[in-house]
Amino acid sequence: ERGNTPHPLEGLSGTVERLMTEAFGILSPQDTVASALDHIVRTDPSITITYIYVTDEDEKLLGVVAMRDLLLASPGQTLEQIMTHDPFAFTPDVEMPEAVNAALLQRHRLYPVTDEEGTLLGLVYGWRLFEYVATEISAQAGSMVGVDKEERITTPILESFRMRHPWLQINLLTAFAAAFVVGMFEDTIARIVVLAVFLPVLAGQSGNTGCQALAITLRSMTLGELANISVSRVLRKEIILGAMNGFFVGLVAALAMWIYAGISGTENSAILALVVLVAMVGACIGSGIFGVLVPVTLKRFGADPAMASSIFLTTFTDILGMGLMLFLATSLLM
Amino acid sequence: ERGNTPHPLEGLSGTVERLMTEAFGILSPQDTVASALDHIVRTDPSITITYIYVTDEDEKLLGVVAMRDLLLASPGQTLEQIMTHDPFAFTPDVEMPEAVNAALLQRHRLYPVTDEEGTLLGLVYGWRLFEYVATEISAQAGSMVGVDKEERITTPILESFRMRHPWLQINLLTAFAAAFVVGMFEDTIARIVVLAVFLPVLAGQSGNTGCQALAITLRSMTLGELANISVSRVLRKEIILGAMNGFFVGLVAALAMWIYAGISGTENSAILALVVLVAMVGACIGSGIFGVLVPVTLKRFGADPAMASSIFLTTFTDILGMGLMLFLATSLLM
Numbered sequence: 001e002r003g004n005t006p007h008p009l010e011g012l013s014g015t016v017e018r019l020m021t022e023a024f025g026i027l028s029p030q031d032t033v034a035s036a037l038d039h040i041v042r043t044d045p046s047i048t049i050t051y052i053y054v055t056d057e058d059e060k061l062l063g064v065v066a067m068r069d070l071l072l073a074s075p076g077q078t079l080e081q082i083m084t085h086d087p088f089a090f091t092p093d094v095e096m097p098e099a100v101n102a103a104l105l106q107r108h109r110l111y112p113v114t115d116e117e118g119t120l121l122g123l124v125y126g127w128r129l130f131e132y133v134a135t136e137i138s139a140q141a142g143s144m145v146g147v148d149k150e151e152r153i154t155t156p157i158l159e160s161f162r163m164r165h166p167w168l169q170i171n172l173l174t175a176f177a178a179a180f181v182v183g184m185f186e187d188t189i190a191r192i193v194v195l196a197v198f199l200p201v202l203a204g205q206s207g208n209t210g211c212q213a214l215a216i217t218l219r220s221m222t223l224g225e226l227a228n229i230s231v232s233r234v235l236r237k238e239i240i241l242g243a244m245n246g247f248f249v250g251l252v253a254a255l256a257m258w259i260y261a262g263i264s265g266t267e268n269s270a271i272l273a274l275v276v277l278v279a280m281v282g283a284c285i286g287s288g289i290f291g292v293l294v295p296v297t298l299k300r301f302g303a304d305p306a307m308a309s310s311i312f313l314t315t316f317t318d319i320l321g322m323g324l325m326l327f328l329a330t331s332l333l334m
Numbered sequence: 335e336r337g338n339t340p341h342p343l344e345g346l347s348g349t350v351e352r353l354m355t356e357a358f359g360i361l362s363p364q365d366t367v368a369s370a371l372d373h374i375v376r377t378d379p380s381i382t383i384t385y386i387y388v389t390d391e392d393e394k395l396l397g398v399v400a401m402r403d404l405l406l407a408s409p410g411q412t413l414e415q416i417m418t419h420d421p422f423a424f425t426p427d428v429e430m431p432e433a434v435n436a437a438l439l440q441r442h443r444l445y446p447v448t449d450e451e452g453t454l455l456g457l458v459y460g461w462r463l464f465e466y467v468a469t470e471i472s473a474q475a476g477s478m479v480g481v482d483k484e485e486r487i488t489t490p491i492l493e494s495f496r497m498r499h500p501w502l503q504i505n506l507l508t509a510f511a512a513a514f515v516v517g518m519f520e521d522t523i524a525r526i527v528v529l530a531v532f533l534p535v536l537a538g539q540s541g542n543t544g545c546q547a548l549a550i551t552l553r554s555m556t557l558g559e560l561a562n563i564s565v566s567r568v569l570r571k572e573i574i575l576g577a578m579n580g581f582f583v584g585l586v587a588a589l590a591m592w593i594y595a596g597i598s599g600t601e602n603s604a605i606l607a608l609v610v611l612v613a614m615v616g617a618c619i620g621s622g623i624f625g626v627l628v629p630v631t632l633k634r635f636g637a638d639p640a641m642a643s644s645i646f647l648t649t650f651t652d653i654l655g656m657g658l659m660l661f662l663a664t665s666l667l668m
Contacts, residue, residue: 041406048402050384050443067401068382072375107461109384109443127441130464134471138556141475141640142549145542153554153563157571161578164546168539168583175538176590183531186598189523196530197517200652203534204509205502208479208645212498215476220487222472229487237491244495249502256510264520306475311542318534 016099017092019132020113020122025049029062029080033073036065050109053120054083061112061120063087089114092121096132097224103129137222143306144214146171167308174315178203181319185326188334194257194266195329198276199322201253206283206321207314209245213238213291214313218306221295231296238288246284250277271332279325283317290316350433351426353466354447354456359383363396363414367407370399384443387454388413395446395454397421423448426455430466431558437463471556477640478548480505501642508649512537515653519660522668528595529663532610533656535587540617540655541648543579547572547625548647552640555629565630572622580618584611605666613659617651624650 024047027036031054040049052065063083073082089112090099103111103126111124139149146167151160182189182199189196217234220226226234254277261269294313295305358381361370365388374383386399397417407416423446424433437445437460445458473483480501485494516523516533523530551568554560560568588611595603628647629639 037405040402045402048400066382068374068379071371103461104465127437127460127464130461130468131438133468134464137468137472137474138553140471141478142546142553144475145545145549147546147549151550151553152557153550153559153568153571157574157578160550160571160575164575165579165582167546168542168579169586171542172535172539172583172586175535178534178538179531182534183528183594186527186531189530190527193520193524194517196523196533197513197520199530199533200512200516200537200656201506201509203537204512204648204652205506207648208502208505211479211644212476212481212502215479215481216485216487216494219472219476219485223486225487234487237487237494240491241494241498244491245499245502248499249506252503252506260517310545314538314541318538322534 015092015096016090016094016113016124019124019128020092021125023053023112023120023123025051026053026055026059026120027079029054029056029078029083031079032075033070033077033079033082034075036070036079037075040067040070052079052083053112054079055120059120060118061087061089061114064112087112089118090124091115095224096129096136097222097227099124100129100133101224133222137219140218140222140306143304144218144308144310146308146311167311170308171311174311175318177315178318178322181323182326185330188326188330192266192272192329192333194261194264194272195326197260198253198257198325201256202276202279202283202321202325203314203318205246205249205253205280206287206317209242209284210287210291210313210317211310213242213288214294214309217292217295218309221299221305231292235289235292238292239285242285242288243281246281247277249284250280253277253280268333272329275325275328275332279321279328282324283321286320287313287317290320349426349430350424350428350447350458353458353462354426355459357387357446357454357457359385360387360389360393360454361413363388363390363412363417365413366409367404367411367413367416368409370404370413371409374401374404386413386417387446388417389454393454394452395421395423395448398446421446423452424458425449429558430463430470431556431561433458434463434467435558467556471553474552474556474640477638478552478642478644480642480645501645504642505645508645509652511649512652512656515657516660519664522660522664526600526606526663526667528591528598528600528606529660531594532587532591532659535590536610536613536617536655536659537648537652539580539583539587539614540621540651543576543618544621544625544647544651545644547576547622548628548643551626551629552643555633555639565626569623569626572626573619576619576622577615580615581611583618584614587611587614602667606663609659609662609666613655613662616658617655620654621647621651624654 036052054063063085064087065083069082113121148163254273257276258269258273261272294309299305370386388397397419398421399417403416447455482497588607591610592603592607595606628643633639
């Protein structure tokens with residue numbers, strides 16, 4: 001039971017055409033049930049025929065006959081008499097997520113692929129569609145941080161280094177951007193050192209809030225759900241969620257700042273607490289927005305929407321979270 | 335063509351038993367080919383029989399007859415004469431990743447499930463195994479940052495809030511741990527403010543290096559590859575990779591520190607550059623170790639290895655990256 005089988009879980013993407021196998025089990029409408037059974041018996045045993053595809057002389061798909069239909073019929077009947085007319089078929093340009101959703105409903109072992117005129121082009125095995133989903137999504141968590149689709153635990157060290165290192169250098173460049181923003185507020189930090197202590201808190205929270213939005217957006221893109229929902233509706237949801245999450249997390253963080261600044265003898269501890277709260281709400285709203293826009297933008301530019309998305313996202317959220325806190329503190333207290 | 339179908343892509347985990355459907359197409363070895371064909375024809379058309387399972391009076395699975403075998407045989411032959419003996423079967427306690435790997439090799443539409451004595455307990459559809467992989471892995475990127483397996487883009491806002499917010503509060507607590515470590519070096523930061531500027535660089539690099547190791551470890555655990563490889567071998571690989579990545583990224587970061595400290599008139603810019611290099615190497619080695627140990631430990635405690643793994647990991651990497659730089663600077667320069 002196999003088609004032209006590539007390496008299991010090999011990277012796949014695009015449309016149904018990529019998974020297409022040469023069609024087999026093709027007969028004409030005038031063929032009899034007896035000759036169909038004979039055809040099945042004579043076919044190479046490595047190919048399991050589950051359906052007979054009935055085509056006319058122009059290879060146009062007229063109908064499908066399942067094994068069960070053959071057994072129910074009498075040997076002299078023609079396939080035209082017993083076939084299911086206008087069977088379900090993919091066109092080769094159907095996008096994978098759409099095909100997978102169709103396969104989840106139909107659950108056939110094989111699907112015919114036809115062009116716009118109904119000409120039979122090939123077959124697609126149902127399991128290959130499911131394998132596609134598994135492959136695409138298995139790559140996602142890694143792609144987000146610059147790990148190649150093909151890397152496994154068994155990949156040789158130098159090969160892993162070659163694949164991962166460039167993304168770390170890119171991550172370094174983006175970290176410099178965040179460092180540059182922090183550097184703009186050196187004087188503020190020198191005077192109010194507790195701000196340096198809260199830098200990882202702001203960066204961590206906005207980063208994680210953004211990564212939550214990113215994960216949901218990527219999951220929905222892969223499962224083909226984003227096709228039916230406008231980006232602006234998703235954005236609105238993540239903005240509201242960011243505000244809610246930022247407010248309640250910000251309250252706790254503000255309390256911590258108020259206590260910490262008080263203990264360490266820093267002036268204006270109440271204003272610093274307010275700065276933390278406002279910065280957290282702003283940063284979490286912005287993180288929600290970036291979490292949606294980063295994969296959507298990557299896809300619009302024709303790139304894999306997961307590719308290094310976490311690296312790009314955390315640059316934005318680092319700058320936003322730390323920058324907002326330092327900017328507010330500078331504006332109010334310097 | 336369906337078994338007892340749950341919601342598509344619903345969360346599944348555990349062993350083959352969870353995906354098991356009641357067996358059908360069961361006949362005895364004395365039954366004839368003619369009666370088997372008759373049985374197939376009389377079965378509810380909503381169930382497609384692909385294989386006949388031949389069992390003895392104790393329901394022990396003796397063999398399997400494929401549709402093609404029936405067509406090749408003469409009507410009077412018994413199933414015993416034409417069946418494939420000792421067919422491939424799962425036991426109900428087979429772990430999912432193992433079952434999926436088997437299914438990738440066998441590519442059958444249905445698999446019998448038998449107990450240790452060979453008694454036929456039920457059937458498992460091949461597509462449900464592939465669906466399982468897709469479901470499990472699709473949850474991963476989200477689980478890492480505290481997004482529920484079930485959350486979709488269409489989940490109502492309050493529901494999303496309820497599911498995501500607790501993890502953000504936990505993330506906040508862990509961020510406080512990193513802040514506490516930074517706070518221990520307040521005096522150092524107050525005197526050498528450029529260190530504050532490089533905090534996001536160290537945190538960002540060690541975090542991303544750790545997330546790369548985490549993603550590969552999770553991917554291999556889900557695909558069942560970690561079963562055949564010792565954790566210590568994986569650790570050794572990530573330690574070496576961490577050292578290599580840390581060294582080359584650290585060189586660039588050290589150069590940046592040397593230039594930046596020089597421009598900003600900070601003393602000891604060469605020593606600060608060395609501090610950045612050594613801290614980066616140490617932090618990236620540690621991040622590689624944590625990237626492997628976090629999911630392995632979660633699994634050992636019976637938890638989902640992806641669950642909040644990124645939150646736990648970045649706590650370690652934040653503390654390690656920023657703490658190491660501040661500790662080295664304090665030791666050498668204060």
